[in-house]
Amino acid sequence: MNEKVAALLNDQINKEFYSAYLYLDMANFYSRKGLDGFANWYEIQAKEEQDHAMLMYQYLHNNGVEVTLEAIAKPDKTYEALIDPLKAALAHEQYVTSLINNIYAAAQAANDFRTTQFLDWFIKEQGEEEKNSADQITKMELFGSDPRSLYMLNSELATRVYSAPSLVL
Numbered sequence: 001m002n003e004k005v006a007a008l009l010n011d012q013i014n015k016e017f018y019s020a021y022l023y024l025d026m027a028n029f030y031s032r033k034g035l036d037g038f039a040n041w042y043e044i045q046a047k048e049e050q051d052h053a054m055l056m057y058q059y060l061h062n063n064g065v066e067v068t069l070e071a072i073a074k075p076d077k078t079y080e081a082l083i084d085p086l087k088a089a090l091a092h093e094q095y096v097t098s099l100i101n102n103i104y105a106a107a108q109a110a111n112d113f114r115t116t117q118f119l120d121w122f123i124k125e126q127g128e129e130e131k132n133s134a135d136q137i138t139k140m141e142l143f144g145s146d147p148r149s150l151y152m153l154n155s156e157l158a159t160r161v162y163s164a165p166s167l168v169l
């Protein structure tokens with residue numbers, strides 16, 4: 001595999017684990033606030049990020065690339081209002097989209113079509129993650145200031161269940 005593409009994918013493993021840690025910290029925030037549904041949503045989000053990291057880890061292994069695991073940074077965001085993690089999540093997903101696009105562009109430039117095909121799933125996934133994050137903000141802006149509506153929103157988010165990624169390597 002092209003060295004630059006391999007290095008970017010290796011680095012992305014770390015970024016995905018950081019995303020998991022960031023989302024777990026959001027779940028932690030909502031648990032402290034008594035919003036178990038929001039906490040559930042972000043706990044599942046954290047699991048999905050670990051899946052993303054493991055897909056990249058497995059992909060590199062399948063292609064004979066040595067993986068290096070680096071330290072995972074501490075989640076450095078602080079939240080005051082209930083909407084704050086939702087906004088931080090959208091900004092973070094937009095950032096991750098830019099990272100995935102960057103790896104895709106490097107793979108394309110290196111004629112590494114196996115990797116562009118692998119990344120197609122992530123490109124689509126980023127679209128979904130950005131939409132979900134934006135929808136959460138919209139709902140919170142519409143309903144978050146009314147306790148009964150917030151209760152219902154929390155109940156809705158409590159129904160989310162984890163499912164393994166659809167991408168199989």
Ligand code: FEO
Nearest residue numbers: 016049052096129
């Ligand atoms: Fe792994 Fe939320 O993107």
